[in-house]
Amino acid sequence: MxxxxxxxxxxxxxxxxxxxxxxxxxxxxxxxxxxxxxxxxxxxxxxxxxxxxxxxxxxxxxxxxxxxxxxxxxxxxxxxxxxxxxxxGRPPPRPSREVPGNVLRLLERLDAVPAMVINVRYDVLAWNRMLTALIGDLAEAPPERRNTLRWLFSGRLDEDKRALARRCVADLRASGRYPEDPAVREIVAELSAASPEFAALWAAREVEVQRTLTKRAVHPVAGELELDCEILPVPGTDQRVVLYTAAPGSLSRRGLELLRDG
CATH class of the missing domain: 1.10.260.40 (lambda repressor-like DNA-binding domains)
Structure with missing residues (x-):
């Protein structure tokens, strides 16, 4: 403890x-x-x-x-x-980088929704074709760069990103994996040294499990997007499936359809 x-x-x-x-x-x-x-x-x-x-x-x-x-x-x-x-003394879920086969098959079937699998420290472990269309081909990046916290804190945080960053840091602490999990301890130390914004948010000790987030972005093909991120736990692991959806009839839904058909 x-x-x-x-x-x-x-x-x-x-x-x-x-x-x-x-x-x-x-x-x-x-x-x-x-x-x-x-x-x-x-x-x-x-x-x-x-x-x-x-x-x-x-x-x-x-x-x-x-x-x-x-x-x-x-x-x-x-x-x-x-x-x-x-x-x-409650034991945390078993850490793993191996995504269960049934979850991989689920990603394949989601041909209209960008989706990915992340672990407790926000490493991206698997993704589908729609996510590649949305953010680019993660296969071209080295594994250590496939981490959404590193992406988030690598540049300036505007108002939307600052709110997202606060919630993600609160979620990381809510996992209960710090400091016992060396991988979580490592990324906390790395980002605390590299980003004053992360260090301040971590020191605030906010705790909140994230289940739904809203992200806004501008895509070169799909245009302005406002996407709801549904975060679903994978039972028995520290992994979660993240699904990006848009409201029916919205311009963002039309943007996702352009990505699907492109």
Whole structure:
């Protein structure tokens, strides 16, 4: 268990919750924002000393019961609660770069929808013909460059990309694979050193599993595109299928049809 990560996460979430939100009286002047440690301990039904040790990165691994109580006290979202429970020792999905055969066959059948398979660190492991038509032939890029986080943080982030970047970084942390997974630790270290934007987003410790995203782009053939990205987990692995779709009757749908027929 990474005690320093648990400590940092608890501190960041405690500072985010005000006493009134937690059903407590403000209780005089506060030197720092958010709840006091004693208030979190009271709300979670644990001793103040035990909670202080958790925020200091000390003590034994907390139980799922304690972490569930802390999640309620800190008013965590479902994704944040799941992330917190990971510190109780829940094993993450098995990492793999081999895409299951049934998923590869699914990609082949999606002849009107750009689709790809990514793993927990956003490496692109497989893709279909429509994705090639949309973004170019990934087979021409070396495997280490087939990573959507590297693409995202390689240039300037405009407003749309900044919102997308925040959600992707929150999703990476929500996987619960950092820092135990060396591959995830490696890309976090790489991007933190190369991109101040990534470093700031990672330090914010936001946690949110991504299920649907919206991406906007200008394609030389299809024109302006606004695509919904549906992200579907592959059971038993750390992989996900990403599908790019457009609203019926929209110019973006017509753009995808141009790519399909081209």
């Amino acid at each position: 990474d005690r320093s990560e648990l400590a940092g996460f608890l501190r960041s979430r405690r500072e985010r919750v005000g006493p009134r939100e937690a059903g407590l009286a403000p209780g005089g002047r506060r030197q720092t924002p958010g709840l006091r440690r004693a208030e979190v301990a009271l709300l979670a039904g644990i001793s103040v000393d035990y909670y202080i040790r958790l925020e200091q990165g000390c003590g034994p691994r907390p139980s799922g019961q304690v972490l569930t109580a802390l999640g309620r006290a800190l008013r965590l979202s479902d994704d944040e609660s799941d992330y917190l429970l990971g510190f109780a």
